[in-house]
Amino acid sequence: MPEWPEMENYRRLLSPRISGQKITRVDVNRPKTVNEPEATFRGELLGRRILFVERRGKQLLFHLDDGYRLVLHLMLGGWLAYGAEGPKEDSHFQVILGFENGQNLYFGGLRLGYLHRLSAKTVNEQLKDLGPDPFDARMNPELFRKRLSARRGKLKPAMTDQRLVSGIGNCYADEICFDAFIHPETPIPSLDQEKSDRLYHSMRKILEEAVAAGGYMDRPLSANDALTGGFDNRCRVYDREGEPCVRCGTPLEKGETAGRKMFFCPHCQRMG
Ligand SMILES: [Zn+2]
Structure with missing residues (x-):
């Protein structure tokens, strides 16, 4: 299962590529990967911008310009790909997000993992028991x-x-x-x-x-x-x-x- 370094690596690589980008494509090939009806998920995400990418523990939080976050947990077997084309056929991926720059973010291997669209309040509630980051400024x-x-x-x-x-x-x-x-x-x-x-x-x-x-x-x-x-x-x-x-x-x-x-x-x- 990806841990701190793997998710932080993804965050560092993705941040400059997708921060500020408008979402122009939303494919959900596995409805169970997301937390709401596919049409709602797609409708709410199309046209939204990703403001920045945060990591909390082993999770990535894609901050959206409407105050919601996409919370990604890869669990066991999950992985990401980014590019104009995926490394495998599109149907192989559980979710695909496309951006106005012509690039796509492919979510693969999400059998146990998930991509949930949640309000800031819900995210904070769900992650309230998460301990401090090893590099938190208050950590010593x-x-x-x-x-x-x-x-x-x-x-x-x-x-x-x-x-x-x-x-x-x-x-x-x-x-x-x-x-x-x-x-x-x-x-x-x-x-x-x-x-x-x-x-x-x-x-x-x-x-x-x-x-x-x-x-x-x-x-x-x-x-x-x-x-x-x-x-x-x-x-x-x-x-x-x-x-x-x-x-x-x-x-x-x-x-x-x-x-x-x-x-x-x-x-x-x-x-x-
Ligand atoms: Zn030894």
């Missing part, structure tokens, strides 16, 4: 420690809980724990200030590194996009069971915690 090691230490249980489920900080999922939680030399199943009460600070700095470092490399999505956003997906082969532990740890050479292990896969080095990631 003290606030992170405070939020983390208010929890019980193991580290990885807390890191992927969108109420603690928003945007981190299965892959980056493992990458962050690895970078911080901390086992993902470490009980939270055993994390002292030094370890919590290490996690905080690893979180910002890994997310920044991943977005700079274009995240791990395997499809380019557009024909000339050489950035998207550049982080895919740079994950150090995720999906690398049995491969040698880049730090100590020990074969990486795969486990499960709270129903989630986890990948870690059994030698250099310590439990506390």
Whole structure:
């Protein structure tokens, strides 16, 4: 599932292309992907302008000039394409938005994901439990420690809980724990200030590194996009069971915690 770096990469690439653009085409090939009758959805969107693109956690919010937002959650399997033509037939995409510049935004793989048109008030209500962004101006090691230490249980489920900080999922939680030399199943009460600070700095470092490399999505956003997906082969532990740890050479292990896969080095990631 796309996480903070993948969605932030999309936001950065799409913002200059579609901000200010008027919507001139709305195709809904899968009615369940949107939250209102197809004709309403299309009628309300045609002629509207996209003011800017925001990211909240793993979601993109396309701000419209009538105060509404299109809220996109790609969930598992969703992806985006942008261009005059899509990389596949139009019928392959659940939704297509076209703009006055002749370009289209293609929403693919939205079996679990969705694109909802919602008022600002409804969006705020729906996202009210979302934790702060890892790069929120108010975020710092003290606030992170405070939020983390208010929890019980193991580290990885807390890191992927969108109420603690928003945007981190299965892959980056493992990458962050690895970078911080901390086992993902470490009980939270055993994390002292030094370890919590290490996690905080690893979180910002890994997310920044991943977005700079274009995240791990395997499809380019557009024909000339050489950035998207550049982080895919740079994950150090995720999906690398049995491969040698880049730090100590020990074969990486795969486990499960709270129903989630986890990948870690059994030698250099310590439990506390
Ligand atoms: Zn190691």
